[in-house]
Each structure stands twice: as structure tokens, then as C-alpha cells.
Amino acid sequence: MKKLLTTVVSAVLCTSMIGCASTSSASSSSSSSKTIKVAVIKQLDHASLDEIATAITTELDAIAKKNGVTIDYGEVYSGQNDQTTLKQISDQAIASGVNVIIPIATTAAQVAANSAEDSSTPVVYAAISDPETAGLTGLKNVTGTSDALNTKQICDMMLAQNPNLKNVGLLYSKSEANSEKPIKEAKAYLDAKGIKYTEATANTNDEVIAAATSLVASGVDAVFTPTDNVIMAAELAIADTFADAKIPHYTGADSFVRNGAFVTCGVNYTDLGTKTADLAYQAVTEGFDNIKDYTVMDGGIITINTDTAKKLNADSSLFAKFGKIVEVTTTKE
Numbered sequence: 001m002k003k004l005l006t007t008v009v010s011a012v013l014c015t016s017m018i019g020c021a022s023t024s025s026a027s028s029s030s031s032s033s034k035t036i037k038v039a040v041i042k043q044l045d046h047a048s049l050d051e052i053a054t055a056i057t058t059e060l061d062a063i064a065k066k067n068g069v070t071i072d073y074g075e076v077y078s079g080q081n082d083q084t085t086l087k088q089i090s091d092q093a094i095a096s097g098v099n100v101i102i103p104i105a106t107t108a109a110q111v112a113a114n115s116a117e118d119s120s121t122p123v124v125y126a127a128i129s130d131p132e133t134a135g136l137t138g139l140k141n142v143t144g145t146s147d148a149l150n151t152k153q154i155c156d157m158m159l160a161q162n163p164n165l166k167n168v169g170l171l172y173s174k175s176e177a178n179s180e181k182p183i184k185e186a187k188a189y190l191d192a193k194g195i196k197y198t199e200a201t202a203n204t205n206d207e208v209i210a211a212a213t214s215l216v217a218s219g220v221d222a223v224f225t226p227t228d229n230v231i232m233a234a235e236l237a238i239a240d241t242f243a244d245a246k247i248p249h250y251t252g253a254d255s256f257v258r259n260g261a262f263v264t265c266g267v268n269y270t271d272l273g274t275k276t277a278d279l280a281y282q283a284v285t286e287g288f289d290n291i292k293d294y295t296v297m298d299g300g301i302i303t304i305n306t307d308t309a310k311k312l313n314a315d316s317s318l319f320a321k322f323g324k325i326v327e328v329t330t331t332k333e
Contacts (some may be wrong), residue, residue: 023159043105048255055273
């Protein structure tokens with residue numbers, strides 16, 4: 001997958017953005033001159049967003065072949081978690097005359113929706129945990145897919161694994177809109193159960209590492225992180241910190257678990273990316289009349305890292321009652 005350099009130069013975008021790079025376009029064998037121009041924009045680079053982007057472009061290829069059209073998505077761009085960079089990419093996409101923007105993750109979607117407001121260019125986002133809080137509902141040209149987290153179920157899983165839970169660490173970034181609602185839900189759940197919680201927030205990799213260390217020092221029994229892109233980007237750096245301290249890390253996406261966290265219950269991000277691409281094609285070819293504000297993807301997949309479970313001496317089989325179990329090992333990516 002091609003990646004955008006941190007420094008975005010307008011001239012480079014003009015020549016490499018949508019409509020210019022045939023090597024990364026979905027083209028049918030048909031002689032049809034119909035071309036749909038698409039901008040796929042990730043908020044930043046990490047496993048979940050990379051998986052979604054790959055699923056989107058794979059499905060765009062399949063749609064193009066099936067329908068006898070050319071879908072030109074150029075490169076998959078990354079905003080490197082920088083709003084200025086994201087705005088430059090989105091604005092240039094609009095100026096280039098794209099038919100639809102597919103932003104991945106909340107900040108990318110918010111920026112794209114703002115850029116597309118005047119032109120009413122369709123924006124079909126992927127993986128927004130709480131579209132309403134993010135201000136992405138009720139917009140005539142905006143829809144997408146939600147990976148809304150079942151916070152109660154994750155908390156239930158914590159208690160199933162450790163009925164004597166006394167103190168839960170809440171690790172998240174205050175800059176992530178994805179984290180706002182599930183953190184509130186987790187606090188309400190823990191308050192109702194009389195379980196103490198300790199918060200630790202961070203906005204950079206170094207801060208995440210320091211926050212994880214502080215939670216270990218505070219003696220938490222488990223740690224919960226929602227679908228937080230900032231924490232996810234640093235998961236490889238903190239997974240051993242928790243596992244070595246025998247503290248299970250419960251998270252909001254399987255990408256955390258593949259990078260060393262203990263367990264999650266959530267959606268399949270390949271399915272989410274596929275659905276997002278389908279919605280984008282529908283928005284371009286049929287309009288928004290028959291499209292909902294957003295589509296919540298089915299969850300119920302319990303992803304467990306067996307390497308981490310072994311370090312924790314944890315019996316992960318007890319999670320079978322919560323959904324379909326998928327076992328993974330730690331991958332360094």
C-alpha cells in the first residue's frame with residue numbers, strides 16, 4: 001500500500017492523486033468510458049486502518065469488474081494523524097473533481113466532511129465508533145460504517161476473567177472522539193459495580209508508554225482501551241509492559257490484540273471496509289435517498305492473543321459464551 005509523505009506538497013498531490021496513477025486504479029476489461037474517481041484517506045497508519053483500506057480498494061476492484069466501469073482511486077493517502085495534512089489532502093481531492101471521498105477514522109471523516117460541504121461531494125466514511133458525537137449525522141452528503149463498541153460486553157468479559165476486579169485502568173487519548181462515549185460507558189459500568197478506576201491519557205507514543213507505566217505502578221488489575229487510534233499506534237510498545245505485570249489489556253479492536261493486547265470483542269474490519277466501498281459506489285451511482293445516516297457493523301467476534309494469554313496464565317476459553325472466538329498471535333506490524 002502506498003503511503004503519503006508527512007510533508008504534503010500540492011503539486012505532488014495534483015500529479016499523483018486520483019485520476020493520474022493507473023497502476024493503483026480498479027479498471028474493468030470493458031471498453032466503457034465511465035470512470036468514478038475516489039479518494040481513500042486514512043487518518044494515520046496502523047494495522048486496523050491499513051486492513052480497512054486494503055478491503056476498500058479490493059472491493060472497489062471487484063465492483064469495477066462486475067459493473068464494467070473504471071474506478072480510479074490513485075493512492076491510499078495517510079494524514080499522519082495531522083489535521084492540517086488531512087485538510088490539504090481532502091481539499092485537493094475536491095479540487096481534483098473526485099466523485100467520492102472515503103475517509104478512514106473519525107478525524108479524517110470530520111475533515112473530509114468539512115472540505116466537501118460547499119461542493120456536496122459524497123463522503124462515505126469507515127470505522128467511526130460514534131458518528132453522532134463526531135457530528136457526522138444529518139448531513140445530506142455524508143454516510144458510512146460504524147464500528148460501535150459494545151463496552152458493556154468488554155466489561156463483562158473483564159469480570160468473567162477476574163471476578164475479584166478491584167481497579168481498572170482506563171487508557172485513552174482525549175483527542176480521540178472514538179473514545180469519549182465508551183469511556184463514559186465504562187465509568188458508569190464500573191461505578192455501578194463499585195469498582196475503582198484509574199485514568200491515564202496520552203496523545204503521543206511517548207506519552208502512551210508513560211501512561212501505561214503509570215497504570216502498572218498504580219496497581220490496576222486490568223486495563224481497558226476503546227477503539228482509540230492514538231493508543232493503537234503504540235500498542236506494540238506497551239503490550240509487554242502490561243503482560244509482564246500480569247495485567248490483561250482489553251481493547252476495542254482486533255488490531256490491538258494482534259499487536260499484543262489480550263482480548264477484544266468487535267467487528268471484522270475486512271467486512272467493514274468491504275461494506276464501506278459498497279456504500280461509496282451506491283452513493284455515487286444512486287445518490288443518498290436509500291442510504292441510512294450510517295451502518296453499524298455486526299460485532300460478536302472475540303479475538304484473543306494466545307501469546308499474551310500464556311504470559312498472563314489466563315484461561316481464555318471462558319470467553320466462548322460471549323461470541324465466536326478467533327485466536328491470533330502477536331505480529332510486529
